[in-house]
Amino acid sequence: MKKITSLILTAILLISLFPSSSSAHNGARDELGGHFRNADCMYLLHNPTDLAKTAKTKADLVTLITKNNTNKKCLATLTVDKIDLESYTLPTGKVKVNPPSTKATSVPTLTLNKKYTATFEKCTDGDTANFKINGKIYKTRFLFIDTPESTTQVEPFGKEASNYTCAALKKAKKIVLETDGKDVYDKYNRLLAWVWLDGQLHQENITKAGLVEGYYDYGTYKYEQKIRNAMSFAQKNKKGIYKK
Structure with missing residues (x-):
């Protein structure tokens, strides 16, 4: 009887330590x-x-x-x-199942798994900005990170994330965008890229600062583990969003 009771208590403890992943944002x-x-x-x-x-x-x-x-x-x-x-x-009005088509010339051709030297044009928020590559401006969604909103609505730490990104982009002397994953653009024709500022991965830095709330995870990406490690650092050291 004591052995059975011990097994039951162990099972309860394991369940409490490893909750169902369905409750987490993965x-x-x-x-x-x-x-x-x-x-x-x-x-x-x-x-x-x-x-x-x-x-x-x-x-x-x-x-x-x-x-x-x-x-x-x-x-x-x-x-x-x-x-x-x-x-x-x-x-x-009438529901359209497919999004409106765009002309092939509306988005200049970039390819996957390439690095492109870029210049900063405009900051939108913590995970979106405009860059110019070869004379063309690309609205760019930063790969893998999801920062709090600060545009259509303002979420806690949304302004802090936006200010962090804008300041980093403005002072960077060299900006390199790196394409990765399975898509060059998302459905809104935004370029999807890793953002390197003077040799440092911006997504990693802003995550370490505790200004990333989750992962924009729709594929397998080259630097995923760097970002996950940065998230663990922010949570362990109670940075930004994780101060409490």
């Missing part, structure tokens, strides 16, 4: 192309699928999310105000 998306950010239960519609595009209003999205997402904790508090469409715009 980049997994539901059938709509989005996921809940567990820190505040905000639903982020990263990459709308055909199913998500059938919704004409945020209220329609609430219904779809309720049916297709398994995060019971966040579903309990889901409202239209808890949905972040990011760059997606809900259709106002």
Whole structure:
């Protein structure tokens, strides 16, 4: 009897130490192309699928999310105000399943697994900025990191993340963008790149500063482990977002 009781207590202890990964933000998306950010239960519609595009209003999205997402904790508090469409715009007329086509000449050709010397043009927020390469301006989404919002809405540490990135870009003497993963551009024609500033990986530095809340993880990337290690450093040393 004592042996059985001991085994039960051990099992309970293991469960408490290794909770289900479904409650953590690991980049997994539901059938709509989005996921809940567990820190505040905000639903982020990263990459709308055909199913998500059938919704004409945020209220329609609430219904779809309720049916297709398994995060019971966040579903309990889901409202239209808890949905972040990011760059997606809900259709106002006839629903279009496919995004509008763009001319082949609208985005200059860059290729995967290449490094490009760039010049800084404009800062948007902690993980997005405009750069010029060979005379063409590219709006660029920084690979693998997800910083708090500071544009369409202001989240805690959103301004700090934006200020950190803008200051780093403005003072950098040499900027190199490195393409990686399976896509050169996202669906909004934003260049996807690692950002090197005077030889240092910006994504690693801003993560170490505690200004990255999660991973923009939709593939396998060259410097993933550097960013994960930087996140562990920020959490262990209570940097930025992780001070508490």
